Amino acid sequence: MTLRKWFYLFWTTLVIGAVAALIIGFILQSTDQKISVLNGNEIGFNMVTMLLGGAMISVLSQMGFFSYLIVRFIVMGMIRAKWITDTLQLICVLIALVDLVFLRHEDAQESWLTYMMLPLILLVVAFSTSWWKVKLTNKNGFIPTLFFMTAVTAIEAVPALRINSAASTLFMMIPLLACNAWQILILSKVLKTNKEPL
Structure with missing residues (x-):
């Protein structure tokens, strides 16, 4: 992983998180006016707030992703048997x-x-992402992707889950899932470890 590749991963994930938050934010705002900041009078302010919220969520997602990669590397070094991990x-x-x-x-x-x-919903998204990861790489990518998309996403979403509000959960989970799926799927392309086309 070079600095240039990391910058690409960082900025693309940031954009995905911001756009996903903006889309879900406008959907939530149109269906529930309690979500609207300043009662919807300041559209620009709401848009900037949603974009910044999505960018922050994407950074949280990236921290979780790199933490997962480091922990996985350490565990794979300690436990050699793949079936145990x-x-x-x-x-x-x-x-x-x-x-x-x-x-x-x-x-x-x-x-x-x-x-x-x-x-x-989390399980369906995780299975779909894992299946796609297998198509991009090989069958060994299924379980790690499933783990990352479920367990790591659940840990990252704790701030929204503690509020126990459907709107806050949706506003955080959708950008998180989009960012996590993007990172795990694009990693093999960034590192040039994708399957060669037949």
């Missing part, structure tokens, strides 16, 4: 998905089904 990652995925339901529901009055929506 894959099993540990799958257990962490399961724990993250269960925690997204149970820890958020413990004091809530809503039904379980309401709290199962987020983990299900």
Whole structure:
């Protein structure tokens, strides 16, 4: 990883996070006026706020991504057997998905089904991204991508999840998922480790 490649990854992820936040912000604002800053009177101010929020979320996503890469490198050095690391990652995925339901529901009055929506959507996005990663590289990329897209995304989304508001969760999760998916999928292209076309 050279500085030039890191700059490319940084700026493209920043743009994706800002644009995703802007889009979801306008959708949320059009459906719920409580989200609007200054009651929607200052469109430019709202747009700048959403762009800055998305940029901040993208930086959080990048911190999580590079932390994941470092921890993965250390764990792969300590545990040589790939099946053990894959099993540990799958257990962490399961724990993250269960925690997204149970820890958020413990004091809530809503039904379980309401709290199962987020983990299900997260799992669908993670499976789709993992499948795409396998197409770009090889089958060894499936479980690490699944782990990153579920467990790491769930950890990164803790600030929004603590508020326990659907709007704040959507505003943070959608840019996070977009940034995380972008980073994990583009990494092999940036490092030139993609599969050669047949």
